[in-house]
Amino acid sequence: MILCIIKPIKLDIGFIFDLRYIPFIIVALFGGRKSVFPLYIILNACRFYVGGPGMLESFLFSTGAFILIPVYSKTFLKLDSRGRVVAAAAIAFLTMGCYLATLSLILGVSDRQFQTLAWNALTTYVGVISVIMILIEKILINFKNRERILQSERLKVVSQLAASVSHEIRNPLTVTSGFLQMLQKSATITPEEKKFVDLSLQELNRAEKIVSDYLSFAKPQSENLVYSNMIDELEYTKNVIMPYASIHAVEVKFSFSNSLRIRYDRNQIQQCLINIYKNGIEAMKETGGGILSIDVAERKQHIVISIRDTGIGMTKEEISRLGKPYYSTKAEGTGLGMLMVYSTIDKVKGVIEVESEKGIGTTFLITIPVSDR
Known part of the structure; x- marks a missing residue:
């Protein structure tokens, strides 16, 4: 942007032309007002440094762009890849169109040469910002694909580990638990010793739960496969x-409007949904209750499940680490619950998107494609 201002294109008819607003528009759309504010300062500082006529007009126009363009940022970020490219091109066209119209009114020119300049300026802005946006979207797609591949590799490693280790661990745990239960019923142990036995049994139960979570990654899906619109599973898990929600003063709101069907493992989907519900309720437990909203709909051959809570929320860093082995936002959590969620959705070729804000709440958006078959 600095180079554009310092080294503009000087036209024979007396005007100068540059592409200073292209980086300005892109940063305003992707980052909002806070991110584009430094560019707003730099743009005007450079323009005053260059000097010459039109400084005030440039300042006023950049201020208008600084105020208006970031307003569209949140809506812009919710669009799909193609929508963002089209929206950015349209905003560039409108921005440059307003600039040229203002310039025409101030200078009082509207001859053929100015019209030619205006047409070339508009097409150049739209063309350049479209190319840059396509490149940005390609980079974002590559980044998401890389993350998806890494996540699949993690799930594969955990699944192999679960298959080879979990069964061997469960047998000695079961035997030890049985002997401790027999010892607990003995009349010869003291109350202090009984207390130690109770604590040991609690820890064994916790270890059993961790092993069960591991086993969920290696369970064969052929035993419990169903072909359904998921209504039974969602009703059951609700x-x-x-x-559990009532105990923690959480109100559950449920809506279902889906006719699309997919093939999936009933038990794993049920456990996946329960894990997300439970995490949402526990997040609201710290705020004294709230609302857990479960909404299921169909959209363009996709089943979309939205699970929203009004809990404590998460930071962007915490969101980025969800689904990774042994990472949990809870003090006593193992992270295997969310890993199981990501593994289950990955098996049905689905995608999980998480939106969260500290003190506001968290939304899990699960999108599952439906095959034509």
Whole structure:
């Protein structure tokens, strides 16, 4: 942007032309007002340094762009890849169109040469910003694909580990638990010793739960596969979680409007949904209750499940680490619950998107494609 201002294109008809607003528009759309503010300062500082006529007009126009363009940022970020390219091109066209119209009114020119300049300026702005946006979207797609591949590799490693280790660990745990239960019923142990036995059994149960979580990665899907629109699973998991929600003053809102069907493992989908519900309720437990909203809909051959809570929320760093082995936002968590969620959705070729804000809440958006078959 600095180079554009310092070294503009000087036209024979007396005007100068540059592409200073292209980086300005892109940063304003992707980053919002806070991110584009440094560019706003730099743009005007460079323009005053260059000097010459039109400084005030440039300042006023850049201020208008600084105020208006970031307003569209949140809507812009929710668009798909193609939508963002089209939106950025349209905003560049409108921005340059307003600039040229203002310039025409101030200078009082509208001859053929100015019209030619205006047409070339508009097409150049739209063309350049479209090319840059396409490159940015390609980079973002490559980044997401890389993350997806890394996540698949992690799930594969955990699945192999689960298959080879979990069964061998569960057998000695079961035997030890049985002997401790027999010892617990003995009349010869003291109350202090009984307390130690109780603590040991609690820890064994916790170890059993961790092993069960591991086993969920290696379970064969052929045993429990169903072909359905998921209504039974969603109704079942909602009913299962209701008592837990009531205890923590959480209201559950449920809506279902989906006719699309997919093939999936019933038990794993149920456990996946319960894990997300439970995390949402526990996040609201610290705020004294809240609302857990479960919304299921169909959209362009995709089943979209939205699970929203009004809990404590997460930071961007915490969101980026979700689904990684042994990472949990809870003090006593193992991270295997969310890893199981990501593994289950990955098996049905789905995608999980997480939006969260500290003190506001978290939304899990699960999008599952439906095959034509």
